[in-house]
Amino acid sequence: MPQVHLCEVGPRDGLQNAKHLMSTEAKKAWIAALADAGLREIEVGSFVPPKLIPAMADTAEIVAFSRKIAGVKIVALAPNLKGFQRAVEAGAHKVTFPVSASRLHSESNVRMTPEQMIEEVHRCVSHPHPGVEIEGAVSTAFGCTMQGEVPEDDVVRIAAELASFCDAVALADTVGYANPAQVKRIFSRVREKIGGKLEGAHFHNTRGLGLANALAAYEVGVRAFDSSMGGLGGCPFAPGASGNVITEDLVFMFESMGISTGIDLAKLFKAREILVSAIPEEPVYGHTPVAGLPKGFRAAA
Amino acid sequence: MPQVHLCEVGPRDGLQNAKHLMSTEAKKAWIAALADAGLREIEVGSFVPPKLIPAMADTAEIVAFSRKIAGVKIVALAPNLKGFQRAVEAGAHKVTFPVSASRLHSESNVRMTPEQMIEEVHRCVSHPHPGVEIEGAVSTAFGCTMQGEVPEDDVVRIAAELASFCDAVALADTVGYANPAQVKRIFSRVREKIGGKLEGAHFHNTRGLGLANALAAYEVGVRAFDSSMGGLGGCPFAPGASGNVITEDLVFMFESMGISTGIDLAKLFKAREILVSAIPEEPVYGHTPVAGLPKGFRAAA
Numbered sequence: 001m002p003q004v005h006l007c008e009v010g011p012r013d014g015l016q017n018a019k020h021l022m023s024t025e026a027k028k029a030w031i032a033a034l035a036d037a038g039l040r041e042i043e044v045g046s047f048v049p050p051k052l053i054p055a056m057a058d059t060a061e062i063v064a065f066s067r068k069i070a071g072v073k074i075v076a077l078a079p080n081l082k083g084f085q086r087a088v089e090a091g092a093h094k095v096t097f098p099v100s101a102s103r104l105h106s107e108s109n110v111r112m113t114p115e116q117m118i119e120e121v122h123r124c125v126s127h128p129h130p131g132v133e134i135e136g137a138v139s140t141a142f143g144c145t146m147q148g149e150v151p152e153d154d155v156v157r158i159a160a161e162l163a164s165f166c167d168a169v170a171l172a173d174t175v176g177y178a179n180p181a182q183v184k185r186i187f188s189r190v191r192e193k194i195g196g197k198l199e200g201a202h203f204h205n206t207r208g209l210g211l212a213n214a215l216a217a218y219e220v221g222v223r224a225f226d227s228s229m230g231g232l233g234g235c236p237f238a239p240g241a242s243g244n245v246i247t248e249d250l251v252f253m254f255e256s257m258g259i260s261t262g263i264d265l266a267k268l269f270k271a272r273e274i275l276v277s278a279i280p281e282e283p284v285y286g287h288t289p290v291a292g293l294p295k296g297f298r299a300a301a
Numbered sequence: 302m303p304q305v306h307l308c309e310v311g312p313r314d315g316l317q318n319a320k321h322l323m324s325t326e327a328k329k330a331w332i333a334a335l336a337d338a339g340l341r342e343i344e345v346g347s348f349v350p351p352k353l354i355p356a357m358a359d360t361a362e363i364v365a366f367s368r369k370i371a372g373v374k375i376v377a378l379a380p381n382l383k384g385f386q387r388a389v390e391a392g393a394h395k396v397t398f399p400v401s402a403s404r405l406h407s408e409s410n411v412r413m414t415p416e417q418m419i420e421e422v423h424r425c426v427s428h429p430h431p432g433v434e435i436e437g438a439v440s441t442a443f444g445c446t447m448q449g450e451v452p453e454d455d456v457v458r459i460a461a462e463l464a465s466f467c468d469a470v471a472l473a474d475t476v477g478y479a480n481p482a483q484v485k486r487i488f489s490r491v492r493e494k495i496g497g498k499l500e501g502a503h504f505h506n507t508r509g510l511g512l513a514n515a516l517a518a519y520e521v522g523v524r525a526f527d528s529s530m531g532g533l534g535g536c537p538f539a540p541g542a543s544g545n546v547i548t549e550d551l552v553f554m555f556e557s558m559g560i561s562t563g564i565d566l567a568k569l570f571k572a573r574e575i576l577v578s579a580i581p582e583e584p585v586y587g588h589t590p591v592a593g594l595p596k597g598f599r600a601a602a
Contacts, residue, residue, distance in 0.1 A: 148597030177595045179557035180516050207595075208550035208588035209557075212512040215481050219520075243588075249509035256480035256510075287509035287544075294478045294508075296449030 002262030004254050005224045006247065007041040007200060008034050012077055013244055014232025015055050016046060018282050024058045026278035028065050033271035035069045038263035042066065043075040043096070047083035063090040079110060084124040094133040097121045099162060101155045102144035118161050125165060136162030137170040137202065141186065143177030156189050163194035170199055173213065176206020176243065180216035187220050202226040203245045210245030211253055225250065229275055231285035243285065248272065252288040260300035265293060303563030305555055306525045307548065308342040308501060309335050312363070313378055314545055315533025316356050317347060319583050325359045327579035329366050334572035336370045339564035343367065344376040344397065348384035364391040380411060385425040395434040398422045400463060402456045403445035419462050426466060437463030438471040438503065442487065444478030457490050464495035471500055474514065477507020477544065481517035488521050503527040504546040511546030512554050526551065530576055532586035544586065549573065553589040561601035566594060
């Protein structure tokens, strides 16, 4: 069993915010390569109106394809009941609902207060979803480009409310405001409140602190991390918030520390080649694939 | 008093390894701007043969200029006696000697074993150097592109030998191989051996782990860090080893954690503009200057 669990969010958070569209066939090849590299959870798309976000128009087909890959948990994002029902129909193993802890971001993004959005998620998941895992993701949990500071008490309260009816709760630094001290403080506070239901950490690399924040989260017991190949991604509703934490560098960090990820770096770099050739104009980040692995590098046992 | 002390090494480690030459006048303007931003220690150049490294040919003039800036410790690198004497004559407040812990790197770089290089440094500093601080910097302390793994025992032994006659000892990840677990382990072992003489941590960002490694070092008590504006730098004798840890992002990380650096980020970004306009063709890195400071950001008190 790997010591940390990574969820690759590039096909969703990455492509949803990329400037260039990836073809359905390329998405399938990329996802298959990611699974082959050892990713055991992949967020493959979101069920949002195709007119609003054309990059996600093929999500049902992508979910149907991906769920056939043995041993990989397929995640889809849903912002509302319609999206949730489409996700369940398509066969997603897990559905994640974003709930913004920032009042301003929530109102601007979904025209609901955080409390209304929690109610909305509650309504959604009271509909049938046999065998489908539900995650409540607290977004803008570390700050917001509109509101600035997001009170930690709000984050803890929203996480606790989501934990009361979701299978798992994640905390997301949607706009890249988090710092390691804050990461340790907030994850510790939320864990104290909801225990094992606190799972994933979703960081962005907007100010270069992605790996430092992941390290900080690891040090307070977080063992599940979202990341995006090539650092693709961001939030279109939060200006300047580009760049998820980079999968390649995150895997390298953990493996070089002797913490197993279950991911094969050589195969991961091959998956990156598929990404790069599918959308060659898109900026793709990551130091480790460029510098290469250290001489004599050994992955964690 | 700032809670962490940063030494800006861009004018030395950065420019020494940059593809483009910076004029002497631009160097002076940049160094003055760095000092104005609050940097209290700047490695301004190295005393190496100008024919080998033209970028450092004006180091004596730069040291003479820089030492007039009140309250800033001016550092120069010297690889041998001749360089040391030039550094002392020029008026450097501190001279740093690199001693590679990697046998192969040392033999290739200075044609001496690490033991011979320690002897050489010892011989140098037995020459008069009134009021000049001596630092022994253990380079390739976390791995080497030629040798691969560098035994930790070698690093501890070399650090201890340097500590027996130097004022301070630093550990450098010359080629960007370090990981946070290793950083904590090696800094702790060396501190156990030499106590307060262990000062600086010099990290590269070659595999994206620069800030994570700095965080790890901070967590085991390190309070002095080298960094380079725009992540300029690397080691010409270690292929692929480009990029020091980025001053702008390092300052942002610490300040956002509430750890004071004494550095004004707005003024730091102005110093970056001088760097960029002086060598516009040179790749300059750093996320925070591009993304900007978070809304409502407050520097550490």
